[in-house]
Amino acid sequence: MKKSKRKFFQQQLKKLNESEKKQLYKRAANLRKASQVGAMNRKHSFRSKIDHRSNWDNVTNFEKKKKAPKMDIDDWALKVLEEEGIQTLRETCRHREDLGEYSEKHYGMIEEVMPAECLVYSEGSDVRCIIGPEFSMTQKSDLAVGDNVYFSYSKHGTAVLHSVEQRKSCISRPDPTKAGIERVTAANVDKAVIVAAIKRPELRPSLIDRYLIAAQKGGVEPVICVNKIDLINDSAREKEMEILKAYQEIGLDVVECSAENGSGLYELKKSLASSRSVFVGHSGTGKTSLLNRLCPNVDAQTGSVHNGTGLGRHTTKNSKLYQIENNIWIIDTPGIREFGLWDMNPDDLKWYFEEFDYFAENCRYSDCSHTHEPGCAVKQAVQSGDISRTRYESYLRILETISKNSS
Ligand SMILES: Nc1nc2c(ncn2[C@@H]2O[C@H](COP(=O)(O)OP(=O)(O)OP(=O)(O)O)[C@@H](O)[C@H]2O)c(=O)[nH]1
Ligand SMILES: [Mg+2]
Ligand SMILES: [Zn+2]
Incomplete structure (x- = not known):
């Protein structure tokens, strides 16, 4: 740690009591763990690149020097303090003390994740839980809609989430802004419905292929849903369907439908029966419109596509879980622009x-x-x-x- 930073760090430490210090180092360790996973992935691809060359001498000096500077636990603690500030740390400790040691544990499933809190479905009702800043820096990978979690009530009646069960499956991608961090779109899902539009926005097979890979990696069964088929006539449809034939030939379910006129929705619903599914795809392809159409009680917000470009406007902001029928659950997700692949050699x-x-x-x-x-x-x-x-x-x-x- 630089001398000037060390002075700041020590000043900040003096302001904390013992329990706050303990909390700080716990979070520093979590952060270090999250970054090590990222570093391991980067190192793996770096090594495989080297293995392709005849020997180490062929690796450029630039590449050899690329190693990240070594950080000890104090450096990570400083990072937590710089990024979150002392106030948030104090609040976590207060909630933790409120909880006490004997607070009863409750079990539930995350329906929506917001900054610093999440909605949990537990024993037939929705519970708003605070998630505490120890999750805040790793929240996008540690907590996802569909996760099974434990929470407890504080003396003041606030629900506080404190642990997450291991996932059975997930759809994830690399964080587009922070290298080496995984972002989980949905957890514990049986199916990923890749919603593409035949037009407005244009069909992009390479995005479908990326989602297919993410689904296979995450242990999720993919379904391709081609929406907005009301927008093209039969001759144009044949050409587009030719592209989709390749997916049918490799044994995938391809459902053509229209949230506008309702065609194909019966088939779509049939393929979602007795399962928890996540709707993924570009912005504007009609994920939320399909959800609304399948369950008119939901009435989630939809948005028009841009007139000129035909691109969506990123209307859905947070992933959210909806129960459509007794045994059909759907997670609607925000549309993405680019979908990167997590941990792919x-x-x-x-x-x-x-x-x-x-x-x-x-x-x-x-x-x-x-x-x-x-x-x-x-x-x-x-x-x-x-x-x-x-x-x-x-x-x-x-x-x-x-x-x-x-x-
Ligand atoms: N013609 C036609 N328009 C549709 C259909 N489905 C959705 N739309 C329109 O497409 C636009 C975008 O729909 P949304 O449901 O908001 O799309 P989304 O995929 O949820 O978009 P994001 O939330 O931004 O990811 C809206 O204007 C819808 O009315 C369809 O089957 N046919
Ligand atoms: Mg939407
Ligand atoms: Zn070959």
């Missing part, structure tokens, strides 16, 4: 395009990346139309992005 990407497997056995090289190698049977299958060109091009595009990010 470029060498592993090809395994997520399962239709490549059959042909890859005949590639000349067993570790063929299906990009530049001679004798590549996957490329031949693309030429002959046995593998969809759109899917292959999206493989190349994703590979390029994740290789760039991991270098």
Whole structure:
């Protein structure tokens, strides 16, 4: 720690009592743990890059120097103090003391996460829980809609969330603003409904492919839902459907529907039966409109798409869980602009395009990346139309992005 910072740090420490200090170091340790996970992922991709070169001498000096400076626990504690301030720390301690040691634990499921609090569904009612600043810096990865949690009531009747159960499945992506931090879109979901629009905004197969990979990684069954089919006539529809045929051929459920005129909604609802699903996709594709249509009581806010560009306006701000029927739960999520892939090694990407497997056995090289190698049977299958060109091009595009990010 720099001398000037150390002085500030020691001054701040003097202002804290013992329990506040304990809380500070606990949160510093949590923060360090979260950053180590990120660092491990970055290191993994760095190593695999090195392994591809003949030896360490071929790695540039810049890359060798790229190691992050070493931080001890005081540095992490300083980071907590700088980013949150002493006041928030005091509030957590107050709530903790209020709770006492023998407060009864309650169990529930997160319906919505807001800054510093969340809505929990517990024993048939909604409970507003404060989440305490120890989660605030890692909140986006530690807490997600669908998480099963424990909370207790303070002496003053405030519900305070204190622990999260391990997840069975999730959809996650890298935080677009903080490198190395995972952002979990939804937890413990059975299905991810990838909502694409046939038009306004344009159909983007590469986004569908990214979500398919995230779903496979997170142990979630994907369903493709193509909305707004009322916007095109039959001849234009044939061309778009040709692209979607590739997904049906690899055994995925593709549902065409319109939240506007209601067509296909029966099929969509059938595919959601007895499950908890998350609606994901670009902004403006109609995720919230579909939810409203499936359950008119919900009436969540929708927004028009931009007239010129046909892009959505990011109307939904927070992910939220809704119960549609006894056994159908849907998580509506904010539309995204770009969907990055969390923890993806470029060498592993090809395994997520399962239709490549059959042909890859005949590639000349067993570790063929299906990009530049001679004798590549996957490329031949693309030429002959046995593998969809759109899917292959999206493989190349994703590979390029994740290789760039991991270098
Ligand atoms: N023509 C047509 N318009 C639709 C359909 N579904 C939704 N829309 C319109 O598309 C616009 C965006 O709908 P939303 O439901 O807000 O889209 P969203 O995916 O929830 O958007 P974000 O919350 O920004 O992610 C609204 O103007 C809807 O009326 C449809 O099936 N057909
Ligand atoms: Mg929405
Ligand atoms: Zn190959």
